[in-house]
Amino acid sequence: MGLLDFFTPHNNSPTNENKSDSRYFLDAQKLWDYRIGGYSNPSKAIELLNKAISLNPKDDGHYSHRGLAYAQLQKYDLSIQDYTKAIDLNPGSIFYLISRGRAYADIKKYQNDLDDF
16 A cells, blocks of 8 residues: 555445545545644544545545544544445455554554454
8 A cells, every 4th residue: 555545445445425525534534644643633534534434435545544543532432343344345454454453552452453453
């Protein structure tokens, strides 16, 4: 997965039903801060990603990014749920497994962490 892929919705190209989910997703990405490697306002990113998910619940990227924002807020259980959903939607993504493994490590669930790695 290239850097550009990380910042674009992954599953399903927009249809008439979900064109606006991309707008919310891209608005959330405007909050990305390369200096900290995360969102400058993770709560706002979650709000925007919630809207994107409600409009297009089959896009794995939305869940992955919301999982990252939850991890920044140290809401690891929610982060793990979102990474798991992203994995369910896109089981071939190593990035999602690594991200979920990091969240497991943060809450000291090392066996789950090892399983993902």
